[in-house]
Amino acid sequence: MAKSLADLRPTFVIGAGWHPFQNPSDTHYSVLGLTAIRGALGDAGIPWSEVEQTFVGTALLGMASGRPMLKHLGALGQPVVHIENASASGSAAFHLACAQVAGGLSDVVLVLGVDKRPAGGGAARAPAYQASIADHAIAPVTHFALLADEYLHANGVSPEDVARIAVKNHGNGALNPNAQRQKARSLEEVLNSRFIAGSLTALQCCPVGEGAAAVIVASEDAIRRLGVAGDKPVRIAAGAAASERFDGSDREITTEVIKRALFQSSIEAAQIDIFETHDAFAIEEAFYAEAAGLCPAGHYTKLLQEGAFDIGGKCAVSPSGGLLAMGHPIGPTGVGQIGEITLQLRGQAGPRQHQGAQVGVASMVGLGAVGYAHVLVRP
Amino acid sequence: MDLVVERSNEPPGLTGGICRQCGFVFFPYQSLGCERCGAFGQDLTLRTLAASGRVRSGVIVQMGTAQIDAPYGAIEIELDDGPVVRGLSEGPQIVPIGAAVVGQLDQDSDAEAHLRLWFKRAEAN
Numbered sequence: 001m002a003k004s005l006a007d008l009r010p011t012f013v014i015g016a017g018w019h020p021f022q023n024p025s026d027t028h029y030s031v032l033g034l035t036a037i038r039g040a041l042g043d044a045g046i047p048w049s050e051v052e053q054t055f056v057g058t059a060l061l062g063m064a065s066g067r068p069m070l071k072h073l074g075a076l077g078q079p080v081v082h083i084e085n086a087s088a089s090g091s092a093a094f095h096l097a098c099a100q101v102a103g104g105l106s107d108v109v110l111v112l113g114v115d116k117r118p119a120g121g122g123a124a125r126a127p128a129y130q131a132s133i134a135d136h137a138i139a140p141v142t143h144f145a146l147l148a149d150e151y152l153h154a155n156g157v158s159p160e161d162v163a164r165i166a167v168k169n170h171g172n173g174a175l176n177p178n179a180q181r182q183k184a185r186s187l188e189e190v191l192n193s194r195f196i197a198g199s200l201t202a203l204q205c206c207p208v209g210e211g212a213a214a215v216i217v218a219s220e221d222a223i224r225r226l227g228v229a230g231d232k233p234v235r236i237a238a239g240a241a242a243s244e245r246f247d248g249s250d251r252e253i254t255t256e257v258i259k260r261a262l263f264q265s266s267i268e269a270a271q272i273d274i275f276e277t278h279d280a281f282a283i284e285e286a287f288y289a290e291a292a293g294l295c296p297a298g299h300y301t302k303l304l305q306e307g308a309f310d311i312g313g314k315c316a317v318s319p320s321g322g323l324l325a326m327g328h329p330i331g332p333t334g335v336g337q338i339g340e341i342t343l344q345l346r347g348q349a350g351p352r353q354h355q356g357a358q359v360g361v362a363s364m365v366g367l368g369a370v371g372y373a374h375v376l377v378r379p
Numbered sequence: 380m381d382l383v384v385e386r387s388n389e390p391p392g393l394t395g396g397i398c399r400q401c402g403f404v405f406f407p408y409q410s411l412g413c414e415r416c417g418a419f420g421q422d423l424t425l426r427t428l429a430a431s432g433r434v435r436s437g438v439i440v441q442m443g444t445a446q447i448d449a450p451y452g453a454i455e456i457e458l459d460d461g462p463v464v465r466g467l468s469e470g471p472q473i474v475p476i477g478a479a480v481v482g483q484l485d486q487d488s489d490a491e492a493h494l495r496l497w498f499k500r501a502e503a504n
Contacts, residue, residue: 130409133382133393133496134466136446137453142438146455146465149436153476197453198438246403246414 005239006264008102012233013376014218015044016339021180021211021327024117029061029210030069033114036212036332037073040110044216046226048073051216052106054080057093057113058331060123065114086125087278088366089113090213091334095239095372097217102236107222113332116210123330125367141205141281145198148283152199155298157286159199163190164304165282166204169318172311173325175351178336180209180327204282206328213336234342237375238264244369250284253371254291254363261373262293267359269293272315274344274360276337279322288363289317316354319344337362338374345378382407383484383496384427391482391496392427395462399424406462430482430496432458437474454498456480469499 005011017039019032041048056066066080085092090113097111117123128135138146148162167187173179185203193203218226223233240260242253254277262269269292277292279285286300294315295303303309309317320326320340323333341360343349360376384392395406400418406428412419435455443449452468468474469483479501 129411130407131382132407133464134453136444137440137451137467138465139442139444141442142440142453143465145438145440146436146453149438150455150476153436195441197440197442 004264005098005102006237009104010220011098011102011236012218012220012223013215013236013338013342014223014228014232015040015042015046015216016342017041017043017214018178018336018339019212020178021209021329021332021336023180023207023209025210027116027210029065029114029116030072032116032210032212033069033112034072036114036214037110037112040214040216044232045229046108046216049076050108050222050226051078051110052108053078053100054110054112055093055097056080056082057090057111057335058082058115059084059086059089060115060117060330062118085370086366086368087280087328087330088334088364088370088372089331090336091362091364091372091374092241092370094215094217094335094338094374095241098236098239098374101217101219107219109217110214111217111335112212112214113335114212115329115331117208141200142197144281144283145196145200147287148200148281149198151283151286157298157301160187160191161301161305162199162282162286163187163201163204164301165279165285166190166324168304168310169279169322169324170203172319172352173321176321176326179321179325180207180211181321181325200281200283204324206280206323209327209329211327211329211332213332213339215335215338215342231346233379234345235377235379237267237377238262239372239374240264241370241372243371250365250369250371251287251291253365253369254288254373257371257373258292258361258363261361261375265375265377267375271359272361273357274319274341274354275315275317275363276320276322276340276360277318277363278365279318279324280328282324285317285322292361292363311352311354316344316357319349319352319354334362334364334372337364338376341376345376380408383430385484389429391430391484393430393458393464395426395428395460396423397426398422404428404461406458406464428458428460428462430498431501432456432480434474434476434478434480435463436476437468439470439473454480456498467497469497474498474500
């Protein structure tokens with residue numbers, strides 16, 4: 001019978017680093033990536049020569065982006081593999097890296113998420129075999145605006161209620177030096193920003209950007225051998241992955257992977273202290289937080305208004321600023337979530353610290369659709 | 380294969396399909412494989428679906444795409460024949476959730492002169 005991550009040998013995140021997520025620029029992706037990697041290695045206190053394999057999560061860079069960048073750390077011949085899973089590219093890379101270490105094939109691996117938009121272009125998707133009647137008119141923002149309309153109607157939720165999700169996340173982003181958007185916003189500013197589709201305004205949509213995030217995944221053997229400082233390791237308790245079923249959606253995928261990951265780790269939803277998710281559009285945070293079991297269906301915005309999901313509330317949701325404020329450069333996004341949860345569980349998140357955090361869940365979906373969930377716990 | 384077919388005295392038809400193995404009704408038609416059971420080829424047969432149904436959600440879109448200028452109305456419809464599709468609504472205007480809608484065909488304004496499908500409230504007919 002197949003095993004889960006939780007059945008295999010213990011695995012830990014021992015280092016995290018970023019190049020800040022930023023507006024599109026002339027910065028070469030190698031600069032983005034190397035900055036994040038050196039940050040993660042420095043955080044872990046280990047040299048590049050100890051990394052046995054690298055998993056690169058990237059959706060936009062094109063073929064063979066990894067080695068031309070990694071060689072500048074020292075071209076030592078370690079294997080490198082690139083993973084593309086749309087928005088979940090970084091999460092997929094992390095998932096596979098965990099399996100690599102937990103399964104005993106490596107003791108120390110690097111997970112890097114790095115992306116920037118190609119010159120003059122956007123994110124290209126593989127062409128559909130058969131288009132439908134309005135594909136040309138349904139951009140992702142319109143897709144989620146339609147879902148938001150259905151949710152608002154079904155649950156008696158107002159557009160202002162959803163906009164408060166963006167207010168919270170912009171406020172968290174203002175505390176995060178790695179965030180693309182570091183400006184707190186009032187409810188009026190969010191509501192009065194440019195309308196995009198339905199009730200979704202520009203400040204309720206993630207920005208287009210670039211950046212990098214890196215984490216080091218290691219075994220207990222490696223932690224002992226390398227003398228990693230005691231305050232660094234955060235345990236990867238569980239991981240789960242899925243793709244969309246014929247009658248499902250992003251919400252069903254999220255429900256499934258989080259349920260499986262919590263079951264693997266013997267943790268209840270009520271124990272989650274930190275939740276990072278795919279809030280590319282503000283309404284999504286409500287969808288996935290409810291799918292995670294943080295509150296009953298339809299209740300997210302009501303509890304949000306009571307402060308339940310603030311830093312310092314019952315469960316800090318998107319303490320990094322989420323995709324809305326931290327940004328969504330695509331490849332780095334899921335890796336950045338792991339890095340944020342690592343800082344939180346170590347007690348090293350500075351002004352964003354959610355006191356006493358013991359359990360963090362990183363939830364991600366990607367076009368396809370695919371979904372991932374990882375549970376991290378304070379050792 | 381055209382996604383939309385004109386029919387006299389009826390709403391336009393949508394070129395969908397049905398799986399002979401499991402009965403799954405889908406749109407648009409394809410023979411690559413059934414999303415429910417994987418049957419393919421001759422197990423997937425054409426079925427013309429009526430371009431009519433009930434609105435599940437609807438929004439006005441303020442930011443156009445490369446192929447369409449804003450503003451326009453986008454709606455999600457559960458077709459009377461089963462599948463859920465997204466389409467353009469008459470307008471742009473909001474069509475209430477739960478409203479019955481029916482497809483209309485226009486000659487598109489572009490040089491290729493193909494038929495454009497959009498949905499209007501059935502009560503307006």
